Amino acid sequence: MGWAIGAAARHAATALLGENVVRPPTESGHAALDEDEYLVLALDRERQLTSLPAHALEMLISCGAYGEILLRALAAQGWKADRVRFVNPAPAGQALGDDSADRIFGDRWPHAWAPVCVVRLRHVHADSEDLVELRETARAxxxxxxxxxxxxxxxxxxxxxxxxxxxxxxxxxxxxxxxxxxxxxxxxxxxxxxxxxxxxxxxxxxxxxxxxxxxxxxxxxxxxxxxxxxxxxxxxxxxxxxxxxxxxxxxxxxxxxxxxxxxxxxxxxxxxxxxxxxxxxxxxxxxxxxxxxxxxxxxxxxxxxxxxxxxxxxxxxxxxxxxxxxxxxxxxxxxxxxxxxxxxxxxxxxxxxxxCALTAFPPSHRLATSRTLRLV
Missing domain, CATH: 3.40.109.10 (NADH Oxidase)
Known part of the structure; x- marks a missing residue:
């Protein structure tokens, strides 16, 4: 997931969503509390499975699952997704050209990431879902x-x-x-x-x-x-x-x-x-x-x-x-x-x-947030 904070990334996100005006980010590098934020859900082509045709669908399903949990966590903190634009990611193995994501979203965009959708977030009242409960459920x-x-x-x-x-x-x-x-x-x-x-x-x-x-x-x-x-x-x-x-x-x-x-x-x-x-x-x-x-x-x-x-x-x-x-x-x-x-x-x-489980199974390890959520 890319968090668009740079001028190029925010411009690309708003353009994909059909918006015309991009307000400049604050000195901290991202939008003020009353301004929009933009997230770009992406498929990491270096880590995707490719040996079976069905894996292409499975990888996108995994992206959707990750996006759902992240967006619900943000909604619990008052950031509500109110607009989305889906795009077809480039197939595995396809060379990236002049319109590749790293050119569109700026130099900080990971070269192997293929965008799947752009989401606009707006700050509203916090969602009714409790963040602590959501975190505990997601971990379980x-x-x-x-x-x-x-x-x-x-x-x-x-x-x-x-x-x-x-x-x-x-x-x-x-x-x-x-x-x-x-x-x-x-x-x-x-x-x-x-x-x-x-x-x-x-x-x-x-x-x-x-x-x-x-x-x-x-x-x-x-x-x-x-x-x-x-x-x-x-x-x-x-x-x-x-x-x-x-x-x-x-x-x-x-x-x-x-x-x-x-x-x-x-x-x-x-x-x-x-x-x-x-x-x-x-x-x-x-x-x-x-x-x-x-x-x-x-x-x-x-x-x-x-x-x-x-x-x-x-x-x-x-x-x-x-x-x-x-x-x-x-x-x-x-x-x-x-x-x-x-x-x-x-x-x-x-x-x-x-x-209902008879025995507990340990969870598998997950990548660190720094590898799955990038500031671009």
Missing amino acids: RHTNRGPYRPESIDPAVLTELSTPRSGLSLFQAAPGRDPKVTVRHVVADAERAEVADLVSRHGGRDFSHLLAWQETHSFIRRSEADAEARGDGFTLGQLFGPLAPPRQYGMRIALAPATMRLLRHVGYHRVLARQLAAMVRSSPAAVALCFADEAPSIESIVCGGAAMADYWLAATRAGLVLHPVSVILQHDDVRDELEKRLGLPGRAFFVSRLG
């Missing part, structure tokens, strides 16, 4: 890959979570454009079995696809210290729960791309898929979020990510945890089969286990 919102309690989730909680969502902050900034994201909970045994069957049959593709697994494996860290030093990624404990040292050593060898290249010939990837399928089958529920359109626009994708973050925060407040099962969405044939089996009302873009 992380993937739990462990077993869940078998008891059914309270139907009243699921009904509340089933409300069509649009990403509160981003869509409030885009009046008149509100393609809701549909929420579908999968609670019947037969339907959960359908999802588990697809995971069992196709969940090994991520492991057997050499480029995809090599890319995924690059984010597995050797230790907690390694993850902390890098500022991101997952340890084996964050993926599989507490492991004894011999088990950690064995898993590290088994998951290495060179080993996986050999083990896939004896079906190890199918073993891992069946283990994940068993977790899906034993969970009390799953959830699917769907776009209305089969070919969603950049706006719908980013705001879909915002809606996903909104759902996950609400589920966390309700005492629930999630474990996304992305592999059945990363291949069109599997996703199509999922949508048909469950009778989903649109294109599924997020599927996850849902339930």
